[in-house]
Amino acid sequence: MISNKCKYAIRALVHIANNEQDDKPVMTSDIAHEQQIPRKFLEIILRELRNNRILESKRGKDGGFRLLRAAEDISLTEVMRIIDGPIAMLPCVSLNYYRKCDECEEESCEIKGVFEQVRDRTLDILNGQTIKSLTLS
Amino acid sequence: MISNKCKYAIRALVHIANNEQDDKPVMTSDIAHEQQIPRKFLEIILRELRNNRILESKRGKDGGFRLLRAAEDISLTEVMRIIDGPIAMLPCVSLNYYRKCDECEEESCEIKGVFEQVRDRTLDILNGQTIKSLTLS
DNA sequence: ATATATCCTATCTGTTTAGTAGTATTTGTT
DNA sequence: AACAAATACTACTAAACAGATAGGATATAT
Missing domain, CATH: 1.10.10.10 (Winged helix-like DNA-binding domain superfamily/Winged helix DNA-binding domain)
Known part of the structure; x- marks a missing residue:
């Protein structure tokens, strides 16, 4: 959320x-x-x-x-990262707020791959949205 | 997260x-x-x-x-919903934990559509994953 | 000078997160 | 029956976060 x-x-x-x-x-x-x-x-x-x-x-x-910039140059992800921090569901798959997990080794982590996919599909959508595109919709 | x-x-x-x-x-x-x-x-x-x-x-x-059930019959989403609640990024687009936003009318909400897309693409991935599929990876 | 706006610091209440402690209860074994 | 070993349950805690509110300082147009 x-x-x-x-x-x-x-x-x-x-x-x-x-x-x-x-x-x-x-x-x-x-x-x-x-x-x-x-x-x-x-x-x-x-x-x-x-x-x-x-x-x-x-x-x-x-x-x-x-x-400060044109509305089409302000992406939704930028705003979300400023206010809420990471977008990814696991710290260890975050592009902008990466942090290693304490208890698991990443090479053998069973769930990392799934959440990388989620991250990528999420960013596919959110990166394409700007303040401009939201005003039009 | x-x-x-x-x-x-x-x-x-x-x-x-x-x-x-x-x-x-x-x-x-x-x-x-x-x-x-x-x-x-x-x-x-x-x-x-x-x-x-x-x-x-x-x-x-x-x-x-x-x-209690076969590993291939336990989906990742089911576990996530039990422990963390909603998977969607906005209450008003949650399938299992829907709640209306206080301050906005949904018909005219500018951001609802985007987060519906995010929800759908996220569920595309997570619904396909089970405890069984995670053991194999 | 004054009204009006942002700027800044501090504070607050309630909820959630991530646990810990201690006791009660059930069950298999001797 | 006694005992050891496991889950079940209740209660508590500390820290962080969410979602604000209060009040005064500062800047600016008229």
Whole structure:
């Protein structure tokens, strides 16, 4: 399962993409209200996305958030990895968060292969999705 | 990510399948020792698998655990659902643990479709795997 | 100056994860 | 009947994570 936080992050980015206007960034409170996300929790999420160079922010009056890159250059996997960490089902098959299992030797691990397949098919789908493609669907 | 508990459960079942002998069930302590799983934690897991009719147990001297069904009739998904619950990445696309999202309407949800695809491709792989197929690999 | 927005630190409650401890019960053997 | 050896069961714990909330600091447009 992905976390609520991650779901909020995706929905917030899609909302920003849908409301992009060159002059004005999108305010946290607008997103919170329209997407039904607790405002203070959303603040944390948006700041985290900004710290990871997905968003840029502007403070003070008429402040808010804007996509730092084009929506078609922000992949779903990137967002998921920032907010939730690994996508793979086992640490030892994770591409971005690899960690060896404590108790098993990888050469003889019976389940590694299956979860590598799951990872690959999952990434086939998720890598093809961007904030742009989600706004269109 | 699947939990350690779930990984232990799978490895324990594969171990039992590999050590099946008609006369004697497999003891917790043997599995714990050979698979490097904390014994008392493994007890809980094996009892849970027994309560869900994956294993049968025998108490007292020469006791232990046996598969209740043939290894090829125990699917990986069944074990994962017993120990970890849903396999899907969103509650609203789970086949066995469906729950509506609080904040979004499903007809207009932008991300539901993607995660349905992920679920289907994941199940394509995991449904094809059984305790038997894992012993052979 | 002021209103309004993000930024930052701290805190909180409940749940889950990953176990451990100790006792009760069942069963085979002597 | 006694004993040893196995599972069954209840209760507890520590640490991390999920999902937030509170309040003040800072920046900015007017």
